[in-house]
Amino acid sequence: MTTMPPEWHPQRWLWVGFPHLPDEWPGFLGRAQEQIAAFASVVAESGQEVRLIVRDEANRARAAALCSGKVKLEVRRYGDVWLRDTGPLVVEREGRQLAARFGFNGWGGKYLMDGDQEIGTELAESAGLPVATADWVLEGGALDCDGTGLVATTEQCLLNPNRNPQLTRSGIEGRLHRDLGFDRVLWLGDGLLGDHTDGHVDNLARFVAPGVLAVPRATGADDPNAAIYADAKARAEAFGVTVREVPSPGRVETDGRIEPASYMNFAITSKLVVVPVYGTSHDDEGVAAIAELFPDREVVGIMADAVLAGGGSFHCASQQMPERL
DSSP states (O other): OEEOOOTTSOEEEEEEEOOOOGGGSTTTHHHHHHHHHHHHHHHHHTTOEEEEEESSHHHHHHHHHHSOTTSEEEEOOOSSSOHHHHSOEEEEETTEEEEEEEEOOHHHHTOOOTTTTTHHHHHHHHTTOOEEEEEEEOOGGGOEEOSSSEEEEEHHHHTOTTTOTTOOHHHHHHHHHHHHOOOEEEEEOOOOTTOTTSSOGGGTOEEEETTEEEEEEOOSTTOTTHHHHHHHHHHHHHHTOEEEEEEOOOOOEETTEEOOOOGGGOEEOSSEEEEEEOSOTTHHHHHHHHHHHOTTSEEEEEEOHHHHTTTOOTTTTEEEEEOOO
């Protein structure tokens, strides 16, 4: 039997990716590095180990200048920083921990970068984890689980022909059970507008307890994702999970382009929940709503507008190493 612990399960450490590619962060790289460093530092200062992955010695020096001295720096070869998708998914199978690895094709062939195929296995081996490699394409941000065998995902991503055109919905469900132990799948519809990942669920809806799913609530008449949020809520309630609504950041644009800004991309760590904020009038309300969902943890908001310019936020840029179940 295979079991994947939920993110609120105690963690040994947190891997975080450090931005390093100017072409991926045009005009935003310096601030994106500062915001990721702030994220890594607040988690490390809480008492949890953080392993910040940097590309080379120059980026090690830059990160060292920005981060708390409690953050551990590791030089490794990788392309994008989104370790949620390229890093190992740690599960337990037959009484031992192992890293579940999947095919990675640059989010449907959009972003193929040096090192992103290998970094997950490298991190797993550095943790002493045996690696089990599956025969299909999957990114970690496409899934969110509650620890009971239930997983949420989106049709827009997992049924997208740019990932696994040979697999049907039932075929994907079978592989989710075989490789990760999920016996129930909550299929949501589309992810956020402008999401480069084809609608990862970790930017739309997150489990905060067994059978309890947080979903954004539209704010403002011009919220571009209002219909998407309403559809996610309706599907989740029809499935039978409890829905807790969190106000969205509202409409966030860069040069007229709608950004996939979401408070749902929070990172749950052993002692903290770190919520990305974007400088909108809804930030305080969003952080407060998430704090109500995690009474056992401190909840902090950290600016992530520059990180978002590269296509994601704090959950996307991190991957936890859980304690044994």
